[in-house]
Amino acid sequence: MNQSPSRPSSGLVAALVVTGVLGLTALAATWFVMYDRARTDDAGVQAEATxxxxxxxxxxxxxxxxxxxxxxxxxxxxxxxxxxxxxxxxxxxxxxxxxxxxxxxxxxxxxxxxxxxxxxxxxxxxxxxxxxxxxxxxxxxxxxxxxxxxxxxxxxxxxxxxxxxAINEPSPFRTPERAASPEAGRDVYAEKCALCHGRDGLGLRASADPRRGYIFPPLWGDDTYNNGAGMTRVITASRFIKAKMPFGKPDLTDDEAYDVAAFINAQPRPMMSQDRLNLDYPDKSTKPVDSPYPPFGDPFPAEQHKFGPFQPIEAYYKKK
Ligand code: HEC
Ligand code: HEC
Structure with a gap:
């Protein structure tokens, strides 16, 4: 009397298990296909302005x-x-x-x-x-x-x-009153940056597939920002580096950040056409003092716009 209900129920359990396994397999297969699709669709197929x-x-x-x-x-x-x-x-x-x-x-x-x-x-x-x-x-x-x-x-x-x-980063960068030293920056780089960005500054790729990009991005070479970018300004780069690098535990002094920024900016990188750069800042007095490329609206040499000292340039414009 007890057995008769148990028999159909064990059959039911077996059926449920089989359907369940099939269902899960089907689900997994669908998920796999959809996941794959979604990645292919990263190519922009399902792109919407969201x-x-x-x-x-x-x-x-x-x-x-x-x-x-x-x-x-x-x-x-x-x-x-x-x-x-x-x-x-x-x-x-x-x-x-x-x-x-x-x-x-x-x-x-x-x-x-x-x-x-x-x-x-x-x-x-x-x-x-x-x-x-x-x-x-x-x-x-x-x-x-x-x-x-x-x-x-x-x-x-x-x-x-x-x-x-709350902003969780070291005290803001203050520009030292001297020229930045790419030579001193080379040592900072070797000690604090090369581990991730590479001795050659070319970063660390995520895989052999270039579309996967980098785990640690390049700081110079062909595959990074060009000479017209904000990051090639020594003060802009120093601010960022002092605040955020080394990634996860920023601990540089102002002097270290300044010198390592100069070292990075002294390395080769893609160049924008000078004809194009000539059009930047139609009013040259609005050009940031650390914009490294000519033309300049003042008598200071190009070298000083690259590496400083910047206070004399700032004083010149303040007077004007
Ligand atoms: C622990 C690894 C690590 C170290 C050490 C490190 N970085 Fe980075 N850095 C990163 C990562 C990761 C990113 C990019 C963050 C992202 O993609 O989410 C980055 C981004 C940058 C960028 C902007 C992106 C680019 O390609 O230009 C600069 C500039 C930079 N780091 C400079 C430095 C400097 C200078 C040092 C040494 C003082 C340094 N980093 C040390 C991991 C590191
Ligand atoms: C190599 C580093 C770098 C990369 C890569 C980069 N930016 Fe920037 N971005 C900067 C710097 C430097 C500034 C200017 C900060 C300043 O003016 O002091 C900036 C400024 C901006 C601003 C203005 C922010 C504000 O609050 O006014 C926007 C928006 C922006 N970036 C968007 C982007 C987008 C979108 C991309 C990708 C297509 C991008 N950036 C890639 C470095 C970078």
């Missing part, structure tokens, strides 16, 4: 719009960095080069462009220089997605409690 796509563009720039993209039309970046190589944690990390308070700043006057620039213009500035590439279509999905992401990020950040906005 904040989520914008976030991926900043995290995986090389994969999505880099120089090895299978579709030549989608090759916008000229190097294999990601925006996130400098705008750490997809721009979410507070402090130097954070994108958490960016959206509200635009449009605003750009000395480099000599006119008011909106957020799209600013992103394109990094596309042409930091990414050594070309501008994105102004009404295209990619630019709109990045704007959507930066907008969402800035709005989220603005709504956060003050405590959560």
């Amino acid at each position: 904040a989520e796509y914008g976030r991926r563009l900043i995290a995986q720039t090389n994969m999505l719009i880099g120089p090895d993209h299978p579709d030549p039309e989608m090759r916008f970046a000229g190097n294999r960095l990601n925006c996130g190589s400098c705008h750490l944690q997809t721009g979410e990390m507070t402090g130097q080069l954070s994108l958490t308070e960016t959206y509200q700043k635009y449009p605003r006057y750009s000395g480099r462009d000599g006119r008011e620039a909106d957020l799209k213009d600013r992103i394109d500035g990094c596309m042409e220089r930091s990414m050594n590439g070309r501008v994105l279509p102004r009404d295209g999905v990619e630019l709109n997605a990045m704007v959507a992401y930066i907008k969402a990020l800035s709005e989220e950040f603005a709504a956060m409690p003050a405590m959560a906005k």
Whole structure:
């Protein structure tokens, strides 16, 4: 009497187990296919101008719009960095080069462009220089997605409690009153940077597939930011390096950051056409004192714009 219900039920259990196993296999197969698809689709097929796509563009720039993209039309970046190589944690990390308070700043006057620039213009500035590439279509999905992401990020950040906005980095960089020394910087580099970025400064690739980019990005050579980029300004680079490098435990003094920035900037990198650079800062008095490339609006030598000392140049413009 007890057995009769148990028999069909064990059959049922067996049936359920079989269906379950089949179901799981089917699910796993679907997941595998979809996962694979999703990765192929990183090539832009399902691209929509959402904040989520914008976030991926900043995290995986090389994969999505880099120089090895299978579709030549989608090759916008000229190097294999990601925006996130400098705008750490997809721009979410507070402090130097954070994108958490960016959206509200635009449009605003750009000395480099000599006119008011909106957020799209600013992103394109990094596309042409930091990414050594070309501008994105102004009404295209990619630019709109990045704007959507930066907008969402800035709005989220603005709504956060003050405590959560705390900036966790060393005291801000103060420019030493001397010329930076690339020779001294070489030693800092060997001791504090080469471990990750490589003795040759060429970084560490994630895999043999160039679309996977770098684990540790290159600081010089053909595959990094060009000479028109903000990071080639010694003061801008020193600020970032002091605040954020070595990655995870920044501990450089102002002097070390200054010298290692000079050392990096003294190494070869992609060059923008000088004809193009001549157009930067139509009003030369708005050109940052550490902009390393000519023309300059003052009598100081090019060498001093590269390595300092910068205080005399600042004093010259203050007087004017
Ligand atoms: C090699 C480092 C580097 C890379 C890579 C890079 N940027 Fe930048 N970015 C900078 C620097 C330096 C600045 C300027 C900071 C300054 O003016 O002091 C900047 C400024 C910006 C700003 C303005 C921020 C503000 O608050 O005003 C935006 C927006 C921006 N970058 C977006 C991007 C995007 C999008 C990408 C990828 C397509 C990118 N950047 C790649 C270094 C980089
Ligand atoms: C522990 C490894 C590590 C060390 C040591 C380190 N970095 Fe980095 N660095 C990184 C990583 C990782 C990134 C990119 C972050 C990302 O992609 O999320 C980076 C990014 C950078 C960038 C911006 C991206 C680029 O390619 O230009 C600069 C500049 C930089 N590091 C300079 C330095 C300097 C100078 C030192 C030595 C003082 C140093 N780093 C030490 C890991 C390291």
